[in-house]
Each structure stands twice: as C-alpha cells, then as structure tokens.
Amino acid sequence: MGGTKILTKDIGTPNLQQIDVYIGKGGYASVQKALKTMSPDAVVDEVKKSGLRGRGGAGFPTGMKWSFIDKTPGKPHYLVCNADESEPGTFKDRYLMAENPHVLIEGMITASYALGANLSYIYVRGELMYVVRILQKAIDEARAKGFLGKNILGSGFDLDLHVTCGAGAYICGEETALIESLEGKRGNPRIKPPFPAIAGLWGMPTVVNNVESIAAVPWIVVNGGEEYAKLGVGKSTGTKLISASGHINKPGVYEIELGVPVEEFIYSDEYCGGIWKNRKLKAVVAGGSSVPILPAHLITKTVAGESRLMTYESLSDGGFATGTMLGSGGFIVYDETACIVQNTWNFARFYHHESCGQCSPCREGTGWMERVLHNIENGHGKQSDIDLLVDVAKKIEGNTICPLGDAAAWPVAAAIRHFRDEFEWHINHPAEATKPGAVYKEAVLA
Amino acid sequence: MAEATEKIQFSPEAMELVQKQIAKFPEGKHKSALLSILHIAQAELGGWLSPEVMDYVATILKIEPIEVYEVATFYSQYYTEPVGKYVFEVCHTGPCHLRGSDEIIAYMERKLGIKKGETTPDGMFTIKGVECLAACGSAPMMQCGLHYHEHLTEESVDKLLDDFKKENKISRPFPN
Ligand SMILES: Cc1cc2nc3c(=O)[nH]c(=O)nc-3n(C[C@H](O)[C@H](O)[C@H](O)COP(=O)(O)O)c2cc1C
Ligand code: SF4
Ligand code: FES
Numbered sequence: 001m002g003g004t005k006i007l008t009k010d011i012g013t014p015n016l017q018q019i020d021v022y023i024g025k026g027g028y029a030s031v032q033k034a035l036k037t038m039s040p041d042a043v044v045d046e047v048k049k050s051g052l053r054g055r056g057g058a059g060f061p062t063g064m065k066w067s068f069i070d071k072t073p074g075k076p077h078y079l080v081c082n083a084d085e086s087e088p089g090t091f092k093d094r095y096l097m098a099e100n101p102h103v104l105i106e107g108m109i110t111a112s113y114a115l116g117a118n119l120s121y122i123y124v125r126g127e128l129m130y131v132v133r134i135l136q137k138a139i140d141e142a143r144a145k146g147f148l149g150k151n152i153l154g155s156g157f158d159l160d161l162h163v164t165c166g167a168g169a170y171i172c173g174e175e176t177a178l179i180e181s182l183e184g185k186r187g188n189p190r191i192k193p194p195f196p197a198i199a200g201l202w203g204m205p206t207v208v209n210n211v212e213s214i215a216a217v218p219w220i221v222v223n224g225g226e227e228y229a230k231l232g233v234g235k236s237t238g239t240k241l242i243s244a245s246g247h248i249n250k251p252g253v254y255e256i257e258l259g260v261p262v263e264e265f266i267y268s269d270e271y272c273g274g275i276w277k278n279r280k281l282k283a284v285v286a287g288g289s290s291v292p293i294l295p296a297h298l299i300t301k302t303v304a305g306e307s308r309l310m311t312y313e314s315l316s317d318g319g320f321a322t323g324t325m326l327g328s329g330g331f332i333v334y335d336e337t338a339c340i341v342q343n344t345w346n347f348a349r350f351y352h353h354e355s356c357g358q359c360s361p362c363r364e365g366t367g368w369m370e371r372v373l374h375n376i377e378n379g380h381g382k383q384s385d386i387d388l389l390v391d392v393a394k395k396i397e398g399n400t401i402c403p404l405g406d407a408a409a410w411p412v413a414a415a416i417r418h419f420r421d422e423f424e425w426h427i428n429h430p431a432e433a434t435k436p437g438a439v440y441k442e443a444v445l446a
Numbered sequence: 447m448a449e450a451t452e453k454i455q456f457s458p459e460a461m462e463l464v465q466k467q468i469a470k471f472p473e474g475k476h477k478s479a480l481l482s483i484l485h486i487a488q489a490e491l492g493g494w495l496s497p498e499v500m501d502y503v504a505t506i507l508k509i510e511p512i513e514v515y516e517v518a519t520f521y522s523q524y525y526t527e528p529v530g531k532y533v534f535e536v537c538h539t540g541p542c543h544l545r546g547s548d549e550i551i552a553y554m555e556r557k558l559g560i561k562k563g564e565t566t567p568d569g570m571f572t573i574k575g576v577e578c579l580a581a582c583g584s585a586p587m588m589q590c591g592l593h594y595h596e597h598l599t600e601e602s603v604d605k606l607l608d609d610f611k612k613e614n615k616i617s618r619p620f621p622n
Contacts, residue, residue, distance in 0.1 A: 088539045088578040119472070126485065126523045127535075127579050129592055129619035136622055162470040165621050167481050167521035170577065184480035184513075186520040202475060245541040245582035252583045289540060289578075330582070332541050346540045350577050 003257035006219045011099045019141040022102040030110045030218035035155035043114035049225025051237035056210030057328040068197040070205040078206040079112045079120040084173035088289035089330025092241035093211035095253040097131045101138040107214035126167035135163040170354035175208040189402035233259035236311035247335035249273035262308045263300045279335040280445035287327020290407035292414030296446035344415040345373035351408030362405040365396040379430030454502045460490045489618030494525040530565040530572035535589040538575040541582035550586045591617035
C-alpha cells in the first residue's frame with residue numbers, strides 16, 4: 001500500500017530534526033559509503049543509473065547535468081541547492097526541509113563530493129526564515145559530528161556548507177537569477193549560454209539542483225541507482241513529492257511512486273481524499289501555476305482514452321493541445337464553483353508582479369494580459385480581448401531571456417484553449433458574471 | 447546627514463550576526479552577504495530600510511550605496527517605507543484564493559478599519575497582500591514576522607489580533 005517512501009519514510013519520528021535521531025534511522029550512511037568506498041565518478045554513475053530527473057520543474061536528468069560540469073583543475077566548483085520554492089501551488093521543499101532537514105544536508109555532502117565541490121550553499125527563499133534556522137542548526141550538528149569541514153571521515157575531502165537566504169522574489173528560483181542573488185545582486189536572469197556548469201557562481205562551474213533532487217541522492221547512493229530505477233514507470237523513475245492544494249478534502253504533501261493514476265491520486269483516501277463538500281471536479285493545474293490547466297475530462301484520461309498517470313510522460317501526453325506537465329508537482333484542484341477567468345487573472349497578476357523587467361515582451365506582455373483579464377473578470381471585456389490575449393501570449397512565448405515569460409504565457413493560453421466558452425460568457429453576460437459568487441454553469445465536470 | 451548616519455549602528459549582538467553572514471563567503475565575495483545583512487538591518491534598525499540605514503549597510507560591506515538601493519528595491523520583503531509594528535502578509539495567490547484568502551483579507555480590513563496596503567493610524571498593524579508563500583496546502587495563510595499562520599479563520603484572526611495587542615510578540619525574520 002502506498003508504494004515505497006524514500007524522502008518521507010521517517011517523517012513523524014519524534015525529533016527527526018536532531019542528528020542523533022536521524023543517524024539512528026540510518027542517516028548519513030551515504031556519506032560514509034561514498035567518501036570511504038567510492039570515487040566521485042562512481043557516485044555520479046549511480047545517480048545516472050537511477051534515472052533521477054530534476055525535481056525543480058524542468059525534469060532534466062540529474063546525473064547528466066552533473067557530468068556537464070567543467071572539470072578544469074584549479075577552478076573551484078560549487079554546488080548550490082535551490083530552495084527558493086516560490087511556484088504557486090508548490091510547498092513540498094518547505095515541508096521536507098522543516099521535517100527532515102538532515103536528508104538535505106546529507107544529500108548536499110554526498111553530491112558535493114561527487115562534483116568535487118568544496119564549498120556549497122543552500123539558498124532558501126527569504127520568507128522561510130524559520131527553515132533557514134532549522135537548516136543552520138542541522139549544519140552545525142553535522143559539522144560537530146565531523147561530516148563537514150576538513151578531511152571528512154579521514155577521506156581527504158573538505159567541504160564547507162552554508163545556508164543563505166533570498167528576500168522575496170519568485171524569479172530567484174530561476175537558476176541564473178538565483179546565482180545573481182547569491183552574489184548579492186538583483187535577481188536578473190543571465191543570458192545562457194554560458195550555462196552555470198561552465199560559468200556560474202562568481203564565474204565558476206556550478207551545479208544548481210532542487211531540494212528534492214538532492215534529497216534523493218542519499219537513498220540512491222546507499223541502495224544503488226538500479227534499485228531507484230526499479231521504482232516508477234519508464235523514464236519517470238523513483239518517487240516524487242506532490243503538493244496537493246485547492247478544493248480537495250486533504251490538502252498536503254504526498255510522496256508517490258511515479259505512475260500512480262491521476263484519478264487515484266485525486267479520489268483515494270490515501271492522497272487528496274476526493275473533492276471537498278461533495279462537489280464535482282472542474283479542472284486541475286498539475287505541476288505548479290506555470291503548467292497548462294486541464295479540464296476534468298482531460299486530466300484523468302488522455303485523448304486516446306487511456307488512464308493518465310502521475311509521470312512526466314503521461315501528463316504531457318497530447319502536448320499542449322490536450323496535455324500538461326508534471327512540473328514541480330504543484331497539484332491544484334478546482335471544483336465546480338471555481339471561476340477560470342478569475343483564476344487566470346490571479347496568475348497573470350502574479351507573473352506581472354514577478355517579472356524582473358529585463359525583457360520587454362515579458363515586462364509589457366504580463367502587464368497587458370493582467371489588465372485585459374481584469375477587465376473581462378470585472379464585466380468590461382470585449383469579444384476581441386480573447387484573441388488579443390492569445391496573441392500577446394504567443395508573442396511572449398520563446399522571446400525572452402528566461403522561461404518566466406513562457407510560464408506567464410502558458411496558463412493564459414491554456415485557459416482560453418480549454419475554457420473559451422467561459423471567457424465568452426463573462427464578456428457577453430457581464431451583469432450576470434459579476435454577481436458575487438456567480439459561476440459559469442455549462443462547464444463540463446467530472 | 448552625517449549626524450543621522452552616526453546614530454545608526456548595529457548592536458554588538460547584531461554585528462556578530464552580520465559578521466557571521468559575511469564569513470559564509472570567500473575572501474572578496476562579501477557582497478554576497480548583502481541580502482542577509484539587509485534582513486538584519488530591517489529587524490534591528492527600525493523595522494524598515496531608510497536611506498540612512500542602507501547607507502550604513504553600504505559602509506559595512508564597503509560597497510557603493512547604489513548597490514544596496516538596487517537590491518533593497520528589488521525584493522518584496524524589504525520595506526523602503528515605514529510599516530506597522532506588525533505586518534500581516536496575507537497570501538492572495540491562486541491556491542490561497544481558492545480557500546478563501548479574499549474573505550480573510552476583507553475580514554481583517556473590517557476589523558482594523560484599513561485597506562490592504564495600509565497601516566492603522568496607531569502604527570500597530572499593516573495589511574499587505576503577498577504572493578504564494580509555499581504553504582498552499584494550509585490555505586488561507588499569512589506570514590507575520592518569523593511566523594507562518596496557517597488555516598486562517600475569522601476566529602483565529604481575532605485571537606491573533608488580541609494576542610498581538612496584549613503582549614509584545616514581535617519576531618522579525620533574519621538568518622542566524
Ligand atoms: C521563473 C522560474 C522559477 C523557478 N523556480 C524554481 C524554484 O523555486 N525551485 C527550483 O528548484 N527550481 C526552480 N526553477 C528551475 C530552476 O531554474 C532549475 O532548473 C532547477 O533549480 C534545477 O534543479 P533540478 O535539476 O534539480 O530540478 C525555476 C525556473 C524558472 C524559470
Ligand atoms: S522573461 Fe521576464 S523574468 Fe525572465 S529575464 Fe525576461 S523580464 Fe525577466
Ligand atoms: S498560494 Fe498561498 S501559500 Fe501558496
């Protein structure tokens with residue numbers, strides 16, 4: 001029942017945040033094993049074999065990313081953990097760091113060894129200052145036990161690990177903006193290439209990985225990449241933390257083995273526990289606010305009628321026409337009372353607020369989309385506004401320095417693609433649509 | 447100006463914390479500590495970042511004041527205008543909205559007699575709408591200082607307000 005748990009299996013153990021309790025559960029075994037018995041390349045190989053894909057959103061194979069790092073001798077290498085977690089609908093990294101901080105510290109040590117990094121950072125979004133303090137305590141404990149510092153466990157490997165913080169800016173989750181921020185600057189994304197693996201923090205080779213990606217490394221090193229690859233389905237190996245929110249009975253963070261059917265995830269008591277208040281399902285945003293919204297009938301089944309699974313491949317089946325993405329695993333559920341126009345406006349406001357302003361399509365386009373959506377939502381929409389929104393979204397997409405532009409365009413384009421009639425209803429029946437609590441009644445529910 | 451700058455100074459404890467942040471970075475890379483130091487400055491030196499406070503931070507890091515202003519105005523957690531003693535940063539992004547953040551904000555506005563973005567005349571409370579704080583599973587929610595207050599209801603808001611009025615529960619966030 002419930003599938004294998006890797007990251008969350010010990011959560012619930014009293015005082016798991018204390019290093020002795022964590023070690024009592026088998027913690028820090030990967031540091032012992034890697035530093036004493038494996039070469040750095042052998043660690044990279046295990047991560048490659050595991051098929052682990054980046055859990056920050058893009059799903060890029062972690063082992064492959066590690067092998068891109070510039071190995072020129074004499075250059076320092078850095079590992080930076082992305083704990084900026086700001087994608088609306090995503091709250092798994094916060095949960096993991098607060099409940100099980102040592103699994104991240106252990107992962108950072110083992111991964112730094114694999115990458116030849118002697119100085120590493122965990123960059124936490126500034127709002128999560130209480131998590132910064134939990135991590136600082138965990139780092140201090142790890143240092144006192146000899147897992148950090150000079151000549152760790154007599155292996156000759158040195159590592160300093162620090163936790164540092166942002167100060168409120170979604171864009172700092174984008175890896176090059178994060179690096180700028182970590183250098184004490186505004187979070188303006190850099191033009192790529194060069195990629196961080198060649199020139200990252202202070203111009204040196206740097207790997208940026210999500211909290212959850214790094215936290216999976218200890219289990220992979222201890223149990224072997226092949227064991228990890230046995231979990232999940234096809235190229236979606238292992239387990240994934242899903243942040244479930246919105247109109248469900250049991251919001252929260254769930255660790256699933258990739259491959260759970262979406263329907264089971266929504267309705268089973270083990271996970272979301274069904275739609276709240278005995279209402280019907282209208283739509284789902286499956287991977288954080290940036291991924292396309294899908295109506296009820298497309299989220300549980302593909303166009304071919306196959307049951308959709310919680311995997312990278314199955315969720316994206318059908319491309320953007322009828323599919324979506326696993327993204328960061330921020331699973332937002334909408335019931336029959338949710339207004340798609342209002343939700344789309346809300347997300348458009350978010351992206352406009354968070355645009356760093358460097359590129360004009362993103363800076364101007366996000367504001368434009370926000371204003372047009374605000375008009376429609378408030379009963380001042382015009383029929384031509386719908387095509388205007390589609391047009392603006394298209395002009396942003398692919399024309400910006402960083403993917404925030406796409407992330408702002410996709411939700412708008414997808415909402416219109418699947419809920420165009422609801423936008424038209426708002427425009428054609430403004431008096432009715434702007435009544436408090438009014439909802440479009442013709443939506444297809446499940 | 448010179449006079450104002452002289453008065454602004456970290457306490458020895460805060461200075462120790464500042465030095466700890468600087469020590470996290472290699473020689474010559476001390477500017478990386480700027481964001482952390484601004485959090486400490488905001489907490490310790492009056493609750494917001496006045497130009498004088500920013501200039502003081504620049505002198506500590508030996509960087510140009512403009513480098514500090516650039517950063518202070520980019521990040522939403524820094525206040526470049528005075529705010530209330532307690533700032534209620536209520537999340538109003540999609541997932542919180544689905545679980546009633548608008549209603550909670552409206553309730554706070556009625557209770558405090560101010561609108562989102564304003565501060566009560568006695569300088570006690572500010573209501574601020576903020577974007578997703580990574581707590582969507584426990585919506586509606588808000589941050590006040592170091593603390594997250596989740597699963598907000600009208601009753602829990604009442605209790606928080608009473609507690610804040612009764613005792614000094616102020617807790618400003620900065621890294622340790
Ligand atoms: C606008 C934007 C915001 C992002 N926010 C985050 C974030 O909060 N956390 C994260 O891990 N990755 C985020 N990413 C992805 C990172 O750029 C990067 O791909 C990731 O940290 C790599 O780690 P991974 O390979 O382990 O997933 C964001 C990307 C963009 C474009
Ligand atoms: S796409 Fe938007 S957020 Fe990204 S660099 Fe351009 S303006 Fe900044
Ligand atoms: S939407 Fe409010 S915490 Fe995420």
